[in-house]
Amino acid sequence: MRSTSARDRRNRFEDSEALRALLNRLHQAGRGAWRDDPEAAALMRHAADKYAALARKHGLDPWEAASAAFEAMRGAATRRAEDPWAVVTRAVQVTCIGEERGNGLLVSVHQARRPRYSVFHDAERFSDRENPLSDYHPAFHADPFADHEEPEDSPAEPVTTVAAAVEDTIAFFSLLGWEPGTARAAVEYVTARLAEAASRSSAFEGLRRDRQARALLDLPGASWSALLRIVLGTPDPAFAHTNAGRGVLLRLLIGEPLRALLLDDGLVLAAGLAAPGIERR
Template structure:
């Protein structure tokens, strides 16, 4: 095949209507069409070239991206879409992110796509860091305001257990708050658990807010629109503006629950309820 004809074929594949026609023809041809049709082979070579940069960005081989494109192209939703290439590209992007997270978490791609698993950080060896484990792991942190002397055996353990239970209760109330305002339970739980997980690794709520706000990979894994993601962060962690630090807007939902405000009182906060309710993602549309 000459360079000119190769370029013509590539330009033809990039046309959405031409792609739709080819996918429809391969679908109607039945079993074996993708394996035996020379145009199908050329299409997959084009997909490997098209998504090579995206694959390398996530540490994958271009043909792994082409494989994800192949799976998307076989779906009826792709043939019926206004822009088939947009559907294929999104499917490849989600698959690449899932593959990268699966490799980092040492689990399957199927698990890595689920919010309950994606909240964890990538596996790492103790030797991967220059600093010793006690310098950075929260399990070895000491509360400088804690009393060194306990009046009774086990008192420190009881205090630690009480704090842990309070945090867990606040997280569950936060999830319930969003569910009551129209957020799908799985989305609310996955997002809140991800945010609180990252909060434990940050030096402050403001730092966690800024880090999470720029975390596009997390938003893609949780499948949240940008507006819903940013609003969720602002509601849960509070507005990071220093001028609002001592207001309810600045404290955020999680802190207000931890300092003793009951969930029923928060549900009477009209501004908070309206903000969280309007940001609820629309789950009626089809998802990849």
């Protein structure tokens, strides 16, 4: 009996003209028709069943696909289309792809649909990588801000893991007035871009001009610039061999503890003053 009922419902709604007639009737019924009409509820159950496989393909719940179908069905273009179901199916497909990309990029569906955001790869944490970044990325093997040879007594490899250095960097900003969520998002974004760059200097320059990142993180220009200098180091070659030139991340990677950074008065002052929301007189 149940399978017969489902088959009848599917046959009733799959006809494009029957769907058009129902959509026109719901539209003419005015406000509240979709909420109160039993046939509208049956249509949405049918949409959830129809697009369940598509939703699962993109890691979504079938009712998320049904919600996208609902939005498409309310549009006048769907009612006037030669094949209303074709319009609805395409709308659901686009929404599912946008939802999947938005979840991967940690942005809204509206932003994920824009080419300037969709070109990025999905967000990932350093802990997701099988091998530590410091094992293979040249940015951590030498100071890229100037052509020079490292002193003989300098460590050949970082003495702490990248993941630990990233967490300590986040903790450093959080202890100095940065909202923890903002600090984590900003530092992880910077380190992710660093992983893709040829050197710290190229990562610094790319991030300095990255207005989209500032918009996503909702950071003022002064805070963003200060964070880059603190995390990656000052790009001026004159500071290449100084703590200011190395940056917090590299200092942590070569074994300097977090407590030592918190005793650096100049560094602490710069990070504290750059915290978003700090009023400057």
